[in-house]
Amino acid sequence: MSPQELAECISASGAIDLISTDVFDTLLLRTTRSARSRIRQAEHLFSRSLASRGWQIEPSLLITARAEAERLAFRALEAGRSGEVRLTDVIGRQLKLLGLPASEIATRLAIELDVEKKSLVPNRYLANVLLANRHAGRRIVAVSDTMLSAEDVRELIHHFYVPDLIGQIYTSSDCARTKRRGDLFPYVAEAESVSLGRILHIGDDVRADLANASVHGITAVHTPRPIWLSHLRKANGALALMRSALSSRTQFAKRPPAPLENAHAFGRFVLGPIVTQFCVRIWLYAAEVETHDRSALLFCARGGVGIREAFERVLARLSLPLGMRRGNFMVSRLVAARAAILTRSSAAVEELSREFRGRSFSDVASAIGGRRYSLPDRWNEPFAAGDFLDMLFHSSGEAVLSDIRQQNARFERHFSKLRNDTSRILLCDTGLYGSTQRLMASAFPALSIETIQFARANYKGHGEEHFPKVAGLLVERNCYSPLDIHSCVLRYWHLIESLFEPAIPSVRSFVEDGEDDVAANCGDIRYGFIDPGHRNDLLSGALGYVDELSIEGAVKASIDTELAWVRLKKAITRPTAEVLHCLDLPARSVDFGRPDVLNVFRPHQARPTLSRLASLRAELWREGAIAREFPVLKHALLPMLDSMHSVRAVIAR
Template sequence: MKRNSLADLVNAVGQIDVISTDVFDTLLLRTSRSERSRIVKGERLFSDLLARHGWHIKADFLADTRFQAQRLAFRELSVRGRAGEVRLVDIISRQLSMLGLPSSLLAERLRIEVQIEKASLVANEPLANILRAHRRAGTRIVAVSDTTLPSEAVSELIQHFHGPDLIDRVYSSADHGLTKRDGDLFPAVAQAENVSPEKMAHIGDDFLADVQAPSAKGIAAYHTPRRPYHRYVRSANGALTEAGRFARRRARAAKATTSSFDNANLFGRYVLGPIVTQFCLLAWLYAVEAEASDKAVLLFCARGGVGIREAFERVLAKLCLPLGMRRENIMISRLVAARAALLTRSDSVVEELDREFRGGVLADVAKALGGRTYELPEIWRRPFSAQQFVTLLFGSSGAEVLADIEKQNALFTRHFRQLVGDADRIILCDTGLYGSTQRLLASGFPEIRVETIQFARSNYKGHSEEHFPKVSGLVVEQNFYSPFNVCSCVLRYWHLVESLFEPAVPSVHLFTENELGQTEANCGDITFGAIDPSVGNHLLSGALAYIEALPANGGAIALQDAEIAWRRLKDAITQPTEAELRCLEVGGRSVDFGRSDVLRVVAPGQNMTFIRKLISVKSQLWREGAIAREFPFLKHALLPMLGSILSLRGLLARQHG
């Protein structure tokens, strides 16, 4: 692949019919201001505009919603795995909807965006002069940009710096739904300009989008990279912007009044309520972007998805958020998905079974997956190994177990395909963390596009991340707690999130067929509206009460409440009071995967010596809760010590990640 220089382009006057030029950092050069800085500045101006109209929303909250809407739009585009582009008009429209602001403000916000861009760019006059020479010789000059901005906005920026006589037409990826980086925009431009690739040239700074992609289409490419220090300066500017936002967030949290909640319902309402609402808003952002490009269905996984669905539907109704995508509750568990993956002999199920049944025997795993006790040869009494289990299962001695697994999988497959219907994209919604259900289900049904959105995504055990591109943690995506991300406090007590959303129904183990030929499961009827997931769950009851109390335009209120709520939750998890211990200790957690074992979140330490109690803290599911309960006088020293250790681990993991 030949790399041409601008000197070669000067000498080619009269030999090219169409020249396409990249816009940002090519025809218009960016200053040291980073994208984050530009967005924050724009939201300050937007906040001022809103205040003049009677809406008082702090610029930082506007920036938060903009960043989230933009992040999830690009995340959805990445998971989609097809050509496309995120459009700024959609990002802003969703931002307005989340905040309960009228759509009529869209044009004003776009105007501010262009205004900020004008203050953050300078003209590349040497390049403009070369293009003008070609234009005088009869060459058509077009601008081609990978950008979220519409063509009209890009054209306005070019004319602001170079006048109206330089560019004949602007091609924006946002308008065409095609990009330079994928290479699809160049043929579209050539067709629109009625020119063959051999009579076209392209200029740009990005090696992939502006050199490799057009060269692959037969277009002569002229590389005009900017010096690396420009990127470093902008990165530093972005870091300073984030540091300022972090400091302001800490200052607001310090000023906020702290309240003590002595019962789970109040804690659920005033702490978990805003957090749950925020999560539901993020799920809506992802779903509405997917809805715009595919015929998708959103499947809420039993059990945790049942509680999520209840909150999600209430948030959509209360805040008047549009979503036409079909939504269903699905009877599924890791055990159910493992059966499907096992029948395809996927490597994913081997790793999953090895992790879940380490220390067990082969016959116990046969019982869990097959659903009953079997009379098996002595070899099945050996210590469990997933590879040996697969070998035995598909051998003669495992025929009875395999037949039951196949029968169970056939019943689930019928249920699954009925829910899928004519959808071409399946989005699971679950609590998290690792995304095992998605990984196993995708292995069992490789012909179906399966992805997952969940509260948090974390590879806290260091296993394979092959499925992570299809799993999105909407609130948290990191492996360990970090002091710089308050939301990561849930990783220190994840069972709280799981128990918050799970109704009092069994995990899905076995399917049957009723007299009407319909598929049923041991969990009972979990279709939306059939059960109330908040029954007996005071934390969820409180969270739902918070949602119901929001006004129709209460998105901004919820997001502002969430900022304070996260600080309160972090304090309650990391330094629990006696009242918070009572509110948040969720009791036993099922080991699941077809087993009846239950783990205590904070196991009692009676009849233990001081040293043994201290050692046992490491194995507790909520270490801070165990310390607060077992060492009421020493907790003021032990809890900060544990916090420092976990913070250091998170920082080291971030450094090496």
Template sequence: MLRRSHDDLYSPVSKIELISTDVFDTLLLRRRKSERSRIVAAEAKFARLLAERGFSVPPDDLVRVRLLAQKSAYRALNMGDGAGEVRLTDIICNQLNILGLPENLVEERLAIELASEKRALSANGALAMLLRRYHAAGLRVVAVSDTGLPADKLTELIDYFHGPGLIDRVYSSADMGASKRHGGLFSAVLEAESVSPLQMLHIGDDERADFYVPEGMGIRAVHLPRNTFRSYASRADGAATEAIRRVRRRLLRGRMDVPVPEDRTSFGKEVFGPIVAEFCLLIWLYARQANAGGDATMLFCARGGVGIREAFERLLRALELPLDMKRESILVSRLVAARSALMTRSPAVLDELGREFRGNSFADVAHAMGEGRYDLPAAWRQPFDPARLFFMLDTSEGQRVLADVRKQNELFARHLDQVAGDTKRIILCDTGLYGSTQRLLAAGFPDHRFETIQFARCNYKGLSEDHFPRVAGLVVEQNLYSPLKVESVILRYWQIIESLFEPAVPSVRRLSEDADGQIVGDSGDIRYGRLDPSLGNPLLAGALQYIDGVTSGATVVADADRAWRRLKRAITNPTQFDLVALGTGPRSVDFGRSDMVQVIGGSERAAIGRKLISVKSQLWREGAIARDFPLLKPALLAALEAVHIVRGVTVRLHR
């Protein structure tokens, strides 16, 4: 049962030797100002300080980059099981790096943050009075906080409102590299104070971090929930601040558009260049936090990861962004990953094969998963049923297939060791959407810890989302296109992102060992610097041209705003030029097969009725409408957009 008021603290506290209190919303109370409005105000003050130093940076650019840095850091922290903590100094350093500002401004920016906090906080006098009584009774009193601020800054805030002497020591998660919400910070406090859990009493406002976690560790806890009205008022203030900021940004930049592209290369430069550069900034921000412990490796997946890494490395050079993190290319595909999951007989591989080989035979699955062609009996020519796959593999014929799968998987396991070593945190970088490779590798190698960062995350397959906590869509994370979220437009024509990053090499199907003992794949040498992914790919070539000319992350973020609006127009209301620029050529089916599928299939000479019926089955429906119905295009595209709006509203109402 939760203890919820100050009155509970007046009861006898026998055997207690240490009192710990949370800081924010407990010892120091938040006013109605939201974090968002505090950031906006602080960055405006920072912009004025920068101007005095000769740096001209608009406040909105500071805000946007700060929010990007903060969001990415916490995402990387959460994907890492919450190990460690986000430090405000790191967020500010990343912000300064992106904007090309000197890192020696960190302390001055921290001072602005402290001044902002002092205006937004007030003292909890009743709790302070009680803590002084405990102190007078001979008990030691400490402050324990999950925060990005270091302990000396927290001490400054506490002393500002309560005067010196109230708190004997401050424990900050930013300094200790552990948090209350995962229990590590409490363990650190118990060790440092040389007390047992039964000798400690903790007070705080967060139900999980300040009550259930310490209680679960044997620490007595009192929950003092924050004022409900203050919470609602803070949320309303944050929403209003963000709305005003977005309107102001739209007014300042709304009339600006990207230069008119003349060909596919210029389209890649003006439209995809800023979008790809912003994606690479998000990768860098994520990697900086993930590598805080110094034991992470980023593996760029064949094939899409090859193009991503080329863009990423170029952006690091252009903006001189530091990243002391091991980075390698990995010979992996969904087929390679499926073999590993097959060896552990994971249900995940049955889901994937069932979807990929619907309408095919058991023999088709065997030929794809194994190393070659097999002389299989008639039973293997039956329609593929995932539920019977393991049974079929246990037959004498299936054992031959399974032996080849095992051999390939052993080669991949050696390759994984070669590129990742004994790294504890393996970060896969790929295009997206569902994260099949992540799901299958995690099932096949349960002793390894994989996580995946990709351009977008979407459960278009309708399968399990159990692996989603380990998959981050850095740009988009939603299952449906929403006209109100411009970045989600890529879900209307996802193949364009795949074709943008994938070089003109085959997917990895077979692995082998070379004379030096290195594992190589039939996709060719995909190691960084050995392959130019932009050859024959004018969109990527143009995007790389843009990245090579970048001088500030603020420019990237501003250009990306306009580029996304232009891309949305090209996808949802394409002109004939857009059809050519984005491309409507065939895409590989993959998964060990050489089949191709058309982005826009059917014949332009087909009857109107047949064309209308076929629109629903096209990979890019808007492109099919623009190609086949030039006169009806405005009405048909408007109707299609209306359908998406209604569907989006319906989904929100049913959540």
């Protein structure tokens, strides 16, 4: 849009008291340099600045820490209800991970602004139009969705324009409201004491600047940038990513790997760095949530108990601050299903249908009610999702329903005591589908409940409507891909669950424990009252790695993690006899109120080769079963299996 067209558009808009302009790619035009390229340059400058003052931090580590802090901050923001990510918070967490003092935030922010000044050009045409309208008596403000503060944005604008061009500056980071959600526009109108209908807004973004402004009755003028500019930025970003990968130094990873003679050693040298990475990401996510909401971080039994132990040790070793309320949560899918059933949730029925496929209504009643019942013959028929709730809430299911209500009332007391007055609940678990979150959200719609877990995958083929509230901090993929090293855990998920789960039963039932408390069949799982590493060599080894970290240990762990993931993938997809010895894990219960257990391997039997090959489909860890059953043929079978997974991953995408 030419200056004349813009001026005519403003004139034709009628009675306008206030003109608001977007900043980036509107008032200040970005060049072809991508955000990734700008950050890369800034971190190189910051690394040199640190070196001149005695801190030797490689640019690649600064880049990685910044990227992780920013990515998880935005992920936490997306799952919440309001707020905006602030650059000072992101930089502060980045520095914490690298053992640098908070006093360096100002230095890093100054570098960020200097790089921005070299990556922007003024939009003189727009500035002239705005200046003419300012002289005509209209107020001019800037409204921007940005991690920068208004003070920082003002510095950038003043670098290119006369100081009196823009009056007030409103940024999402300062106002905790955004244009992309639309709630920043009413805030500006109220602050400026002007009606929304007498505002004209100018910007380049179709959603934030055009659609969301128009919804509020604001006259919106769209000034898009050329499409080719976006393509050039993406190419520039890809080039910056390639350069960062090539320049990354992995001095720890290049040292000879420690031998893995037993499960403790495997836990220490392979799983230790990965567990540390997971805990650091929990902290990054939770730290952002803490800035916006009254929140609680609840670690779900059973796996959450081991995660909590590792997490608290990582916080202590790396001096990572987190004031958020935390607790070990006596919950399971069975317990959450009871709560959801009482709201007649379809999610609960769907979960029961999968877990009890081929079983009877009576079997389901026994599992969720907690005992055997004398029920009419109708209850002995095969379970049918469409009939279950009607039968349960009928007089014939009265005894079952009564037990469910009693158990749920006790569970709600436990849940209420843990969360106290918080309204945003972060459940922390191993993964994969996020069933507990889905069920809990159905049961407690007034609360904001989300889950952060090791991995997220829709292996069940159920609905994914809850996935925006479920974050897989290390893996988010529905199936293993040989090209995604982190997804190797999906080939042997039993390993991750066994790593974090202490030797306690799944939560099934609650009993009264004093006047205002309850206890569960799992025993006392409060932090400090249970040792998750007891008789768990993998976890005790991983905790041993954590306990040796220094305050700068996130740097070492970040580098060690590169080698750890390579070794883990090789161990899972190309297991040796040594690895089989380390990872032949004990059986674990299937949960959901059933006595069934799952074994990693079926009992070894002398069977024909074809029969043994056919039975591989039922194994929890197929690669391990192949290496165990076919020590010679594995050299052909394992590559073949990997190729099949490559094809499957391509089809899935």
